[in-house]
Amino acid sequence: MNIALLGNPNTGKSTIFNLLTGLRQHVGNFPGVTVDKKVGEFNYNNQKHKLTDFPGTYSIYPHSKDEEIVYKVLSDKTHPEYPELAVVIVDSSNLERNLFLFTQIYDLEIPIILVLNMSDIANRRGKIINIELLKKEFPGIEIIETSARVGLGIDRLKQSITSFKKTEVTAKFINDFQLLSIEDFDNQTIDTEKRYKKIRKVLTNIVTEKEVTKDSNSNRLDKILVHPILGYLLFTLVLFVLFQFIYVFAALPMDLIDNSFSNLSNWLHDVLPTGLFSDLISQGIVPGIGGVVVFVPQIALLFFFLSILEESGYLARVVFIMDRLMRPLGLNGKSVVPLLSSVACAIPGIMAARTISSWKERLITILVAPLMSCSARIPVYTLLIALVIPSKTILGFINLQGLVLFALYALGLISALLMAVIMNLFIKSTDKSFLLLEMPTYKIPRIGNIGLNVLEKVKVFVSQAGKIILAISIILWALATFGPGNKMDNAISNLEKQSSFNQLSKEDQEHKISAEKLANSYIGIIGKSIEPVIRPLGYDWKIGISLITSFAAREVFVGSLATIYAVQDDGGENKSLLNRLRDEKKENGTKVYTLGTGVSLMVFYVYAMQCMATLAVVKRETKSWKWPLFQIAFMGVFAYIGAYIAFTLFS
C-alpha cells in the first residue's frame, strides 16, 4: 500500500516521518524528476508499512521545482506512487492556512488520516480545537492529535495507519471541485477564494481562542537577529565559528582516513601477487574509494551545523537579511545555503538550490557554486603555499601563509558573485522571481532529526559523487598504467642499465620506476602534449600530468606529483615531496616551482572546473549538457587567463 505523508512546511512533518521510520528510510528518486523521494518503513503489530515523505507544500498546485511532484502524483490516479492513504500533517496553532492543503487533498477523494500536530503549542496559545465538530465537517476521515517534538501520539498514529480500511469517500468540501491545470491561475484563484471562505466559516465553531499573554521571546530574538548591524555581525560570527569548528574537528578524522587508505593501498601492494589485477585494486580502486571517503567528515560536520541552524529557525532569518543583498547579483536570499554548502563540496550545494523557485536565480546559483573553494582544493592550496610562500609574520600578527589561504577563498567568493552579476545580465527569464518564506518560531533542534539529515546528505554525496570519482580514478589508473607499444618497458630497461640506479635503495628504485612508467604512459604523453599550451602559465609537462589526474578530484594533484617525482606520498606534511619540488630545476638551471608558478597554480585551482562529479550533478539538475559545458568553458577561460596574469605578475 502506498502511504503518502503530506503537509505544509514547518509542521513537524519530517519529525513525524523520522519518528515513524527511524533508520529504516532511504532517499531515492521520483521517476523522471530530480526531486528526492524519501521512503521509509515501519512495523506495527507485525504489519509492515511503506511511507513516502513528500516535500512540504502549501497547496497541491506547485510554485517551485520541489513542489511539482506533489501535483504530479496526486493528479494522476495511474501514477505508480498514487497514494491509497494520505497522512496529512497540520500545525494545530495555525489551522486556517494548514487546512487549505488538507481540503484540496480531501476533494481529490483520497482517504486521509489528519494529524493535528503541535497540539501543545496550540494549547499554549489558547487555541482549543473541537475535534468532534471537525470530524463532522469531513466525514470519513480519522483525526489524531500529536506533539511530535515530545513524541506524543506517535503510537496512536501507527495504530490507526495499521487499522486503516479502505472506504469510499465521495463527500467534497468544495462541491463543484475540479482539478485544475498548473497554469490555470484564474480558476485557481476562484477555488482558493471559495476554499478559504469556507474554511474560515467552518473554523469559527471549531476553534475557540482564549485570551493569553503572547510569548514574545521570538519577537525579542528577532529584534537582534534581523537588526541592520547586529544581524549581519552575528551572521558573520556564526559563519566564522562554523568554519573554524569544521576545520578543527574534520582534520583528525580526515588524516586518519587518508593514512588508513594509503596504508591499505601499500599493504595490498605488498601482499597481493604482482600483476595487473592487484595493481588495479591497490592503485586504482582503493585510492579511489579513499578519495571519496576522505570528504565525509567535512560534509557530515557542515550539514550537522547547517541542520542545527535550520531546525532552530535561524536559517530563515539569514535568508531574510541576505535577500536584498543577493538580489542585484541575480541571486536570492535562499542562495546563501547552497553557496555555504559549496565550501565543503559543491555537490550538496547545487542540490540545495532546488528550494529556489525562480529558475533563473536557481540556475545562476548552480553555475557559480563551484567557484566557492571546496574542501578538495585545500590539500592543493596547502602544498603550494608551503612550497612558495614564506612563513613570516607581517604587520606584527598576520601570518603570510594564512593570509594567502584566506585570499584564495576570497578570490573564489568574489569571482562567484561577479560571475553572478554578469550572468544576470545575459540569462533571460520569463518566470517571476519572488520570496514568500514562512519564518518558523525559534525551536530547540531535535537531535534525531539532525542525525538523520546528516546521514541522508552523506549518503547522497557518496552515491552521487562516489560513483563518478571511483570511475574516473579507475580510468586514470588505466591511462597511467598502460602506454603505447613498449615505450614503457624500454624506458625502464634504460633506467636499470644506469649504474647510479643500482646504487639506490630498493625503495628508491621502486619510486624511480613508477616515475618512469608514469612519464611514458598515456597520461604522460597527454601531459607532454599539452605542455606548449600550459607553458605560458609557468607549468611543465609534469604539472600537466597532475592537472589531468585532478579530474578525478582536485586533491589527486598532490598524489600525482608525489608519483612523478618518485617520492613517498606520506599523506601528511609531505616533507619529502616539498623538498623534492624545491630542488626541481629546468634545463637552464632555474627553479621550476618559483613564486610565479606557485601562485599561478593556486589561481588555476580556484577557477578550473575539474570536478567531473559536480558536472554530472549540474547536468542532472539542469536536465541538459548545455550548462555543465558552459561551466567548463567559462571557468576554464577564467582559470587560464587568471593563471597567466598571476604568473606574469609574480615572475
Place this chain on the structure above:
Amino acid sequence: MDKSLSIVNTGEIVTISNLVDSSLKPKLMEMGLIAGKKLKVLFKAPFGDPIAIDLGGYILSLRLDEARLINVSY
C-alpha cells in the same frame, strides 16, 4: 483609503482589502493573504526589504515587490 502593504509602517495593524491580479495571486492567497484578513507588520530587513508580517499566528516574509500586490486598509 486603500494603500499598498509595501508602505505600511512597522508595528501597524491593517486589514487586507484586495490583491492585485498577477501570476503570483494564487500563491499569495494560498499562503493566507486573503481579503478581510488582519495582519501586522512585525519588522523589516536591513534596507527595508523584505518585510515580515504576522498573519494570524504565523510569520511570513515577503519582498516589497510582493507587498505591492497587496492592498490594505486600516
